[in-house]
Amino acid sequence: MTQNNDVKQLIASHQRRLHKLKELQALAGASVDPRILIEIEDIETKIEELQAALDIADNTQTISLRPPSPVKSIDQPDQLTPFVVGPPIMHPRYFFGRERELKRLFNLWKRRPLQNAAIIGNRRSGKTSLLFYLKHITTTPIEQLRVGQRTDWLSEPERYNWIYVDFQDPRLGNPEMLLRYLLSCMGLSAPTPCSLGRFLDVTSYNIHVPTVIILDEIGLALQRYPELDDTFWEGLRALATYQVSGNLAFVLAAHEAPDQLAHQSGFGSPFFNIFGYTTRLGPLKEAEACELIASSPIPFSTDDTEWILTQSEGWPILLQTLCRERLITLEEGEVDEAWREDGLEQMQPFQHLLD
Amino acid sequence: MNKLKNPANDAQITLSDPTSANPNAYTDAPKLHPNPLVGSLQLLFWIFFHPSAWGSHIARIDPTLRSDFTLAELSRSQWRNPALHWLLIQKLAVWPLAVGVLVGLLLSRSGSLDVMLGGTTYIVTISVVFSLVVGSLVGVVTGVIGGVALGLAFGIIGSLTGIMSTGFAVGTAIGLAGSISVVLARQKSAYSLTLQIGGAIGGVLIASIIVLGLGRVTDFVFIDPAKGVTIDLLFDALANIAGGAVVGVLVGWSRGESFSRVTGGMVGGIAGLVASLLYAVALAIAPKTGIAAGIIIGVLLSISFAISYTLAKQIAGPWAGAVAGALGSAGTYQLTYLRSEPFWLFLPILLGVLLGLTQMWWRPILLYPFIVTWNFFIYRADKLRANSIPSLLRRHSAFWDEYQYLPLFGLEEHVLLAIERNPVEGQAALHYLTNHRHQRWAAQAVQIELDARRLESCADVKAISEAHRSLAAGELTGPASALLRSFSRHSQDVEAALRQESRYNQRLALSAVEDRLDSLLRELTRSSEPYAERFRPIATSWRQTVAGYIQELAEAVEARQEIDSPYIIGVPLTEQQEIFVGRTDVTAQIEQLLLDRRRPPLLLYGQRRMGKTSLLNNLGRLLPSTIVPLFVDLQGASRADDHGGLLYSIARNIVKSAELRRNLTLPTLSWEMLGKNPFLSFDDWLDQVEKALDDQGQYTALLALDEFETLDHAITKGQFDEEKVLGTLRNLIQHRSRFKMLLAGSHTLEELQRWASYLINVQVIHLGCLHETEARQLIERPVDDFALRYEPDAGQRVMTLTRGHPFLVQLLCAEIVALKNEQSPAVRRLACLSDVEAAIPEALSSGSFFFADIQRNQIDPTGLAVLRCLAAQGEGAVVDQTTLTDRIQANPDTVDCALELLTQRELIEPVESGYRFQVELIRRWFI
DSSP states (O other), X not given: OOHHHHHHHHXXXXXXXXXXXXXXXXXXXXXXXXXXXXXXXXXXXXXXXXXXXXXXXXXXTOOOOSOOOHXXXXXXXXXXXXXXXXXXXXSGGGOOOOHHHHHHHHHHHSSSSOOOEEEEEOTTSSHHHHHHHHHHTTTSOGGGSOTTOOOTTSSSGGGOEEEEEETTSGGGGSHHHHHHHHHHHHTOOOOSSOOHHHHHHHHTTOOOSOEEEEEETHHHHHHHOTTSOHHHHHHHHHHHHSSSTTOEEEEEEESSOHHHHXXXXXXXXXXXXXXXXXXXXXXXXXXXXXXXXHTOSSOOOHHHXXXXXXXXTTOHHXXXXXXXXXXXXXXXXXXXXXXXXXXXXXXXXXXXXXX | OTTOOOHHHHTOOOOSOTTOSSTTSSOSOOOOOSSHHHHHHHHHHHHHHOHHHHHHHHHHHOTTOOTTOOGGGOOHHHHTOHHHHHHHIIIIIIHHHHHHHHHHHHHHTTTOHHHHXXXXXXXXXXXXHHHXXXXXXXXXXXHHHHHHHHHHHHHHSOHHXXXXXXXXHHHHHHHHHHHHHHHHHTOOOOSOHHHXXXXXXXXXXXXXXXXXXXXXXXXXXXXXXXXXXXXXXXXHHHHHHHHHHHHHHHHHHHHGGGSOHHHXXXXXXXXXXXXXXXXXXXXXXXXXXXXXXXXXXHHHHHHHHHHHHHHHHHHHOHHHHHHHHHHHHHHHHHHHHSTTSOGGGHHHHHHHHHHHHTHHHHHHHHHHHHHHHHHHHHHHHHHHSTXXXXXXXXXXXXXXXXXXXXXXXXXXXXXXXXXXXXXHHHHHHHHHHHTOSTTHHHHHHHHHHHHHHHHHTOOSHHHHHHHHHHOOTTTOOSTTHHHHHHHHHHHHHHHHHHHOSSHHXXXXXXXXXXXXXXXXXXXXXXXXXXTHHHHHHHHHHHHHHHHHHHHHHHHHHHHHOOOOOOOOOSSOOOTTOTTOOOOHXXXXXXXXXXXXXXXXXXXXXXOTTSSHHHHHHHHHHHSOTTEEEEEEEHHHHTTOSSHHHHHHHHHHHHHHHHHHHHOOOOOOOOHHHXXXXXXXXXXXXXXXXXXXXXXXXXXXXXEEEESHHHHHHHHHTTSSOHHHHHHHHHHHHHHOTTEEEEEEESSOTTTSHHHHHHSTTOEEEEOOSOOHHHHHHHHHOSSTTOOOEEOHHHHHHHHHHHTTOXXXXXXXXXXXXXXXXXXXXXXXTEEOHHHHHHHHHHHHHHTHHHHHHIIIIISOHHHHHHHHHXXXXXXXOOEEHHHHHHHHTOOHHHHHHHHHHHHHTTSEEEETTEEEESOHHHHHHTO
């Protein structure tokens, strides 16, 4: 079976799941569980990404396991809507805030040895958007960014190899597939069979450029993929700890608390205790939230801005939702405040952030 | 008369600097004075000193008219131009009239009416004919100057001397006609020197032919002042018509499109006929006067000049034309007027011609002392006239004497004075000088001085960064241009440096500029260039300004510079990391045990994140060089699929480790070599390793097996055979004298029983928290030049909170650094107690995986309850076992076991009759 077929099957699988979720949504009506809505959005995004990857593969006659690169999307930022609700923010231009976290994170990767970091946050708190931002901000052309947006976090950003692993992709729940994917992204040949031991043999002393492996939704990996057991993670720990000359770092993102992720059965040092910096994503600071609101092509009134700040409490997804609603009504010339009701309704799926 | 308006002034084309306050100053296009007489004088003055003004005046009258236009070439429309009428009146009426009167008065002293009338007629004839065919102004000047000179010569001096003087006067006038023709032609020499000389010689030949031809004419036309004039009128008419036609054709040839040769010939012929008629009329009406002679001499001189001039000019340029014309005309004069006189009387004529032709060269020298005196006088006057405007500079000869080629010293100072007092006027003067060849040096000097002053006035880097915009380095050439360009580059460099966003980058860029200014300064010190002395203080000033700003930036950067966190958390330290501190006691213990002849295996035991791997990584530099630490990470090696993979991985680690830490080359062990019996192959390979160690020195190999528990786990899972793997290790310890073994882990062999039966007499080396001095070094001086200082109680508080636990010290200190970096620069560099307290929650959050590992993986539920109970009692609280048992409501035996485990994990410690947390920061997690 070719990798192209893998992707097609994956899309079909996602579509089946999507169909089932939409049935549930229809049955539940207004009282639908927000988690269903979130999963629907996630799957729709994933299908789009996979389809894009498939299109590219069809054109090039080669299949890459590499997740669709957001770079593709950031080529023409002007075509994107300024407020992004639902899918992660792909283009750095539309990412706001998190300056403190960014500074701490990039400080970990400025020099060898690169250090590991964990990003913990509720669902829809902006973890994946932050991960994409980390991956792309240092190499995005300055003309594609907002004025004053900082890019000089790293001294030689072009040398860095960023490997994004999205555990929502079930293929990556298979150790061999995952290891092949990592080797592919590192530019190393995969042995056959690509066991953990052979993987470590190949990678040992062979990672010569700063490499950051981004493990998104790692909680999902721990829950769904039993093959990714303690042994596997300890193997990755060994890779990060030894024989890479400090050129490798992991950054993980999860919505589970560290004590839920940290469970380990063996005697060896656990994978997770190499994460010396953990940050928990909360709401944006007020200045950051105001900057996001002010990015609207049609300026909002002070009253609207205040209302959005109050209702969103600074959570980026809520800010994006309310700003989008307001912008739509302004573009349509509506002057009443009905948009606020719509906005509050749109916020419902993300209410857990405010609880 | 003053109310008369000169139409030419209405059509003025302003060629001067538009910013000039007085349009008639510092310009080559001044307006002609409205008074006809004064205007006429002004025109005459322009011819000798300021011909560009004449050219501008002509251009104002008719842009298509040339400076050396002839009356013959004027078109009908031009003839209808009132401004041209006015000019011709001033030239051909005012001056001839005035000069005629003057000459008449002078010649009247000769007592001969014939001479008086003849001289006057000659003057008028010359004026008219020159104006017609050579140049209108040339004719006027020749007539006026020649007439005055002739009058003076005849009127004042006696007969022979008078003839000589007259000849000299005529020669001078003709020479002047030649030189003025050259000036008015305003034609840069497009001819080579050879061609010009050849042209002049050719001109002389042409002139000679003409003169000889005219000599033939005079065979028929003999003029005898005593007997009157005898002439063949018909022949004279034909000669005049032919001569006029020839001149007309030549003029038409030289003037090109505006005046065709046919037309020229016709006009010339008609003019010759008119001259003949006038001559005949003069003979008929007043045969006894000198009028006819004046006419014929004037016509002959003019025609001979015109033919020679025009021919030679067309061949070899204006100068050749001027020489040929003057000589031709002079020769004609000799043949006609002095035909019966000795030939040497030609010499005064020749002298006059030479003086006239060369007046542009000798006149400036002759006038120089007077000019300089005048210029000095007006400069002093200006100095004394405090800030009065307009400046007398406009009267400076540089602005009205175009021919003065000698440098007018002091001009640059006068211009600078004018600029200081009235920049607009000064700039107009500067602009004028820049466009004039002879005194351009003064413009350069002024411009350089102005640039120097601009550079000198740059008081700060901002001004320096903008200086290059006003520098005229690109416009000027000369000795200072290279210097100015250098300053301009430095200015641009400063501008580029200031454009840098970060102060750090600004500082770097400015430091480079400072270095370059230093180089420039050294060059200026060594240089003997004329402007080096002037610019050296400026370079010094710039360098000081830039250096001062760099210092300011450095101070600002220093104040704002964020503290660079040296802490490395979660990743084992290698020999490359300066931050690894302490552990000398442990190393000494290892070294001591390695000397034990019984060669016991060692166990480096310490809790997770206590720094075991970091210590193993640093053994290479901590132990004597005779000991080769061979580091093997069993957490990685144990992921091998089979025994071959395990042994291959171990061997590979050993080889790499020996190379990295001791630069030793050991034999490698390949997959193929392992073959079907990997343990046997491995054993053979160990033989080779021992031999290699022997060969390369008396080395002892310390096989350090990190994370040995993972191998135990793999054996438990059945991945590896216990006997084969652990038996191999036992064999290695017992039978290979070169090898010592060091296991590292967070478990004792009591916890991993199977190891105890293979490894006899294991010596445990406990790796605990850092000693206080080591921990304090990690807190306060983790690296050289660490920018953060701790108040004593703050440093102590970190110690208390972490107890020297290396991970926790780094965790907390990294948070303190992050916290301080968010504070204002004024307080950033000093950590106080409140900062430490504020960093605790952040440290608990950042290190949550460390604490979660303790909570989830290292203790049981009873232990967790005990820790929470103890934590709730507050910092440093001691709780006895009974109280703990009561509070958590657990079985005493279970509590007892939990307490033992917690003590073993070094989380709590027994104190007197109770227990307390060993590390305060860990207690905070369990609150």
